[in-house]
Amino acid sequence: MGMLSEFKEFAMRGNVIDLAVGVVIGAAFGKIVSALVDKVIMPPLGLLIGGVDFSKLEWVLKPTSVGADGVEIAKVSIEYGLFLNAIVQFTIVAFAIFVVVKAINRLRKAEPPAPAAPPEPSAEAKLLAEIRDALKAR
Numbered sequence: 001m002g003m004l005s006e007f008k009e010f011a012m013r014g015n016v017i018d019l020a021v022g023v024v025i026g027a028a029f030g031k032i033v034s035a036l037v038d039k040v041i042m043p044p045l046g047l048l049i050g051g052v053d054f055s056k057l058e059w060v061l062k063p064t065s066v067g068a069d070g071v072e073i074a075k076v077s078i079e080y081g082l083f084l085n086a087i088v089q090f091t092i093v094a095f096a097i098f099v100v101v102k103a104i105n106r107l108r109k110a111e112p113p114a115p116a117a118p119p120e121p122s123a124e125a126k127l128l129a130e131i132r133d134a135l136k137a138r
Helices: 002-011 014-048 080-108 123-137
Strands: 059-062 076-078
Touching: 002 014, 014 080
Parallel strands: none
Antiparallel strands: 059 076
């Protein structure tokens, strides 16, 4: 029962739950960004540069062929259009994270704490001040 209770204690820590929530939200955010890039940003960009569909851009190293036994052999290609889409997605995610971190840092830089009152002088300092004041009065 010791290992189970240790696991429960570990899993119920706040930072583990925060991490789990972050992963779930991050996955959902990733899907949103993928849809944004694939369906909203890249089609107009492709249209502007000549009707190119970025997701279909590829460099064919070996075209599809039919083997001696009649079985189709798939083409070998480098799909750099998908790579370009991934770069755009990464840039959007990185910018969104930058904005969120910047906002959090701005909130953390709230007003500096008010300066604390100076500490009360010690008994010795008070006595010396009284002696000084008495000598000034003469």
